[in-house]
Amino acid sequence: MNTSLLFSLCGVALFLLGLYVALTTTVMLRRILAINIMGNGVFMLFIASAYRRGEDGVLVTDPVPHALVLTGIVVAVSATALALTLVCRLHELSHASHEGPK
Amino acid sequence: MNAPDTDSAVPLLGRLLLAIALIGIALVLGWALWHQANAQTSLTAIVTTELPNSGVTNPVTAVLLNFRAFDTMLELAVLLLVAVTAGMLREHKTAPSSFSDRAVESAFPSPLLLSLARDLTPVMILVSAYLLWVGAKEPGGAFQAGAVLASAGVLAHFSGRPWLSDHQDVRIRALLVLGTGAFLISALAMLGVTGTYFDYPFAWAGAWILAIETAATFSIAAMLYVAFCAVMPSRERP
Numbered sequence: 001m002n003t004s005l006l007f008s009l010c011g012v013a014l015f016l017l018g019l020y021v022a023l024t025t026t027v028m029l030r031r032i033l034a035i036n037i038m039g040n041g042v043f044m045l046f047i048a049s050a051y052r053r054g055e056d057g058v059l060v061t062d063p064v065p066h067a068l069v070l071t072g073i074v075v076a077v078s079a080t081a082l083a084l085t086l087v088c089r090l091h092e093l094s095h096a097s098h099e100g101p102k
Numbered sequence: 103m104n105a106p107d108t109d110s111a112v113p114l115l116g117r118l119l120l121a122i123a124l125i126g127i128a129l130v131l132g133w134a135l136w137h138q139a140n141a142q143t144s145l146t147a148i149v150t151t152e153l154p155n156s157g158v159t160n161p162v163t164a165v166l167l168n169f170r171a172f173d174t175m176l177e178l179a180v181l182l183l184v185a186v187t188a189g190m191l192r193e194h195k196t197a198p199s200s201f202s203d204r205a206v207e208s209a210f211p212s213p214l215l216l217s218l219a220r221d222l223t224p225v226m227i228l229v230s231a232y233l234l235w236v237g238a239k240e241p242g243g244a245f246q247a248g249a250v251l252a253s254a255g256v257l258a259h260f261s262g263r264p265w266l267s268d269h270q271d272v273r274i275r276a277l278l279v280l281g282t283g284a285f286l287i288s289a290l291a292m293l294g295v296t297g298t299y300f301d302y303p304f305a306w307a308g309a310w311i312l313a314i315e316t317a318a319t320f321s322i323a324a325m326l327y328v329a330f331c332a333v334m335p336s337r338e339r340p
Contacts, residue, residue, distance in 0.1 A: 005135060012131045016124045023120060024112045045135075052146075063161035064145045067170060070162065071177045074245050074322070078184040081329035085188045088333045 007048035014041030028087045032080060039076045043069045157307025158238040166243065167311045171300040175285035178318060181325040185278050188332035219261035226254035234319050238308065244281075244315040248322025255327040259334065266331065274324055281321025284314050 018038030022031050050065040112120070149161050149169070156164035166174050230250040237243030255265050266274055288310065289299045296303055302310050 008135045009132055012128055012135065016128050020120060020124055024117055026111045060146050062146045063149050063165050064170075066162045067165035068173070070166065070243075070245060071173055074177050075180050078181050078325065078329065081326075081332075082184045082187055085191050085329065085332045089191050 004048045004051045008045050011041045011043075011045030011048060014038070014044060016041075028090070032083045032087070035083075036076065036080055039072070043072060046072075155304055155307075157302060157304065157309075157311055160237060160239055160241070160243075162241070163237050163243055163311070163315075167314060168300070168302065168307065171285070171289075174318075175282065175289070178281040178285060178321055181322060182278055182282050185325040185328045188329050192332045215261040216263070219257045219263065222257060223254050226250055226257075230254070230319070230323075234315060235312075237315060238312065244318035245322055247315075247319040249326065251319065251323035252326035252330070255323065256330055259327075259331065264331075266327065274328065277320050277324035278328065279321070280324075281318040284317035288314055 015038050018034045018036070018041060021034035022038065025031050025034065046065045046069050050062040052060055052062065149165060152169065153159070153161055153164055156168040158164050158167070230247040233242040233250060234244065234247035235242075237247070258265050292301055293299055
């Protein structure tokens with residue numbers, strides 16, 4: 001059991017916890033947060049997998065997963081922003097339909 | 103709209119079965135990770151060999167802006183798409199919602215907030231420029247710099263002096279397109295110079311990467327700011 005494996009397993013746990021909430025909740029905001037947690041679990045697993053011991057026992061980091069996770073974070077942030085915008089819009093529209101046109 | 107009290111639509115038995123299934127998946131994934139722990143599937147050697155040809159010394163930046171530049175260009179295209187969608191939703195706002203009205207009243211700028219924004223904004227711009235510059239050698243780069251720059255914009259917005267009052271402003275649209283545009287133009291220019299997309303000649307690879315990253319920083323900051331503004335109430339009431 002090394003650190004990298006521990007972080008990987010934590011990533012799996014985060015992903016599955018997020019998946020459980022995303023599938024069971026009906027609150028939009030909670031679902032968005034759950035999907036974010038799922039994404040973070042994947043990022044954590046990916047980053048942890050980048051740490052490997054080389055042949056000479058030196059810890060080397062693979063920059064490719066790091067770069068991919070950086071790209072992934074940006075995409076996750078923008079997807080979250082889009083989801084939040086849509087939820088706000090939904091909220092506005094449901095309010096407008098309750099109160100009638102102003 | 104969903105009521106917060108009835109959180110779950112799934113009955114208890116369904117949730118229990120789901121939890122058991124997820125624990126099963128966890129065990130399978132954990133077992134797979136355990137057996138993969140020492141697998142040699144690393145690209146470190148290739149990146150280290152090619153790093154001197156990339157024009158930067160930070161391997162992550164080299165991967166992002168040189169070896170896998172296509173991915174980063176598509177990432178900026180995703181940002182552009184989100185900003186366009188958020189902007190469209192904002193433009194076609196029908197009725198101001200109740201929580202937005204309350205937020206406008208509470209967001210009355212206090213003198214403390216104003217002076218904080220005035221003092222912090224130059225520092226934030228400086229930090230952003232530093233992060234952009236240091237990205238060639240150490241952790242840092244376009245996204246980090248863009249995030250700091252966007253937070254300066256958010257601070258200005260909260261202190262009642264938004265950088266952007268007109269969301270149909272041509273300048274903000276130009277900033278949004280800048281990142282993807284710089285990548286596309288550089289790809290086409292490289293096609294003319296070296297015959298391959300994203301294959302920078304060694305002599306000016308560093309400068310070229312810095313130029314693209316600068317464009318990307320402005321685009322990322324603009325996108326984050328636009329996405330933030332899209333969920334914030336607009337000040338001018340219809």
